[in-house]
Amino acid sequence: DIVMTQTPDSLAVSLGERATINCKSSQSVLYNSTNQSYLAWYQQKPGQPPKLLIYWASTRESGVPDRFSGSGSGTDFTLTINSLQAEDVAVYYCQQYYYTPYTFGQGARLEIK
Amino acid sequence: QVQLQESGPGLVKPSQTLSLTCSVSGDSISSGGYYWSWIRQPAGKGLEWIGRVYPSGSTNYNPSLKSRVTMSVDKSKNQFSLSLSSVTAADTAVYYCALRFGLAWGQGTLVTVSS
Numbered sequence: 001d002i003v004m005t006q007t008p009d010s011l012a013v014s015l016g017e018r019a020t021i022n023c024k025s026s027q028s029v030l031y032n033s034t035n036q037s038y039l040a041w042y043q044q045k046p047g048q049p050p051k052l053l054i055y056w057a058s059t060r061e062s063g064v065p066d067r068f069s070g071s072g073s074g075t076d077f078t079l080t081i082n083s084l085q086a087e088d089v090a091v092y093y094c095q096q097y098y099y100t101p102y103t104f105g106q107g108a109r110l111e112i113k
Numbered sequence: 114q115v116q117l118q119e120s121g122p123g124l125v126k127p128s129q130t131l132s133l134t135c136s137v138s139g140d141s142i143s144s145g146g147y148y149w150s151w152i153r154q155p156a157g158k159g160l161e162w163i164g165r166v167y168p169s170g171s172t173n174y175n176p177s178l179k180s181r182v183t184m185s186v187d188k189s190k191n192q193f194s195l196s197l198s199s200v201t202a203a204d205t206a207v208y209y210c211a212l213r214f215g216l217a218w219g220q221g222t223l224v225t226v227s228s
Contacts, residue, residue, distance in 0.1 A: 001176075038214075040214060040215060048220075049209055049218035049219065049220055049221050050218060051218075052215055052216060052217075052218075055214075055216075093159070093160060095160075097215075100162075100164075100173045100175075101162050101164075101173075101175040102150075103162065104159055104161075105159075106159050107159050
């Protein structure tokens with residue numbers, strides 16, 4: 001199985017500042033023919049299902065604020081949240097969907113400093 | 114916009130079979146050739162992909178659960194289902210159904226394994 005490792009496990013960021021979460025996969029999830037990385041980012045708030053933020057590593061899902069952005073390729077990925085808002089407090093997960101079984105990172109808890 | 118809703122017993126006895134159904138609305142379960150996934154999350158823990166099923170009935174399961182999992186599709190009802198046999202307390206979790214890898218999710222249903 002591909003192991004997804006997120007860093008840090010938790011972070012506290014001031015309102016209006018930038019939050020950065022990293023995700024590393026144990027194998028490349030880049031499909032060379034299309035140059036697309038099969039990597040998604042989710043936001044999960046208590047009592048709710050995960051919400052898709054980013055797929056193909058950098059494509060923002062419709063309706064997701066543009067302060068959320070994804071970058072990276074191959075094995076190393078980053079989720080960046082600019083101008084942190086109070087409603088961004090959540091746990092964030094990365095997921096690879098290149099190989100089955102699809103696997104998730106352990107999650108990164110984002111709080112307000 | 115596709116919507117998904119899980120249904121099934123919230124309490125299952127150890128050694129029995131957990132059975133859940135996901136009802137799809139807003140689109141045909143057969144359209145686009147998309148696959149449908151089951152994912153679970155124990156309380157306070159991370160997400161585990163259980164497997165996927167195509168409208169054709171083709172499946173892929175997580176090897177960690179493969180011997181106990183069965184997934185199927187009922188096109189006439191626009192539903193797909195999950196069966197997990199020989200459950201233990203370790204199978205207690207919120208179970209989600211999802212479109213493809215996670216483009217859309219159901220609200221989730223808590224299944225507790227307990228006598």
